Amino acid sequence: DGGITQSPKYLFRKEGQNVTLSCEQNLNHDAMYWYRQDPGQGLRLIYYSQIVNDFQKGDIAEGYSVSREKKESFPLTVTSAQKNPTAFYLCASSMDTKYQETQYFGPGTRLLVL
C-alpha cells in the first residue's frame, strides 16, 4: 500500500538535545511538508519542500531544520534552539505545491520533553 510513514510514534527529548523525526513516502510525490499541532489547535506549517534538494521555511521554522536528499524522505530535526518542542508533528506529501493537490498525511509523531 502506498502511504506515508512517520517514526517514532512517541519521542522523548532531554533539555539541550537535538532529535530527528523521520518521514518517508512511497507515493512518488514531489512535495513534502512538516506541520506542528499543539493541543486543541490547528496545524502550523514548519517547512515544506517542492523538490529534492530544495525546501522553504513555513510560518514557524525557527528552531527546526530539514533536509531533502531523496524524493522519498523529508526528515525534521528539532534543535535545542526550539524552546517549546512538545507537540504533535505531522508530515504530509502531495504531487506538487502549486495546483492545490490533495495532501496525504502520516500518522504523526508525538514529541515530549523530559
Next chain:
Amino acid sequence: DAKTTQPNSMESNEEEPVHLPCNHSTISGTDYIHWYRQLPSQGPEYVIHGLTSNVNNRMASLAIAEDRKSSTLILHRATLRDAAVYYCIPLNYGQNFVFGPGTRLSVLP
C-alpha cells in the same frame, strides 16, 4: 489568504445528517474550498473540495453558497467513525494550506 469562521463544536446523533458550516466572506474568485478532517490522534485526511458548484463524493457533499461567502459540508448519515475535527480551507494557486482550529464534531450513539 481568506479568513474562515467555523463553530468550535457540534453534536449529532448517529445515522442523522450533519451540516457543518463555514464562513469565508473574504474568499477570492479563484479560491477553491477544501475540507479535511482529523480523527483523534491521527493526521488529517481529505474529504472534498469545490469551486462553485455543489460537489458529491462517497464521503460527503459540499454545498457552496451562490455568492461563495459560505459553504456547508454535509454528512448524510453520521456514524461514530465520523467523530473528528473538520477543517474548512479556502485555497488559491500556489498557496499553502492553513489549518485553523476547525469544528469538533461529536456523534452520539
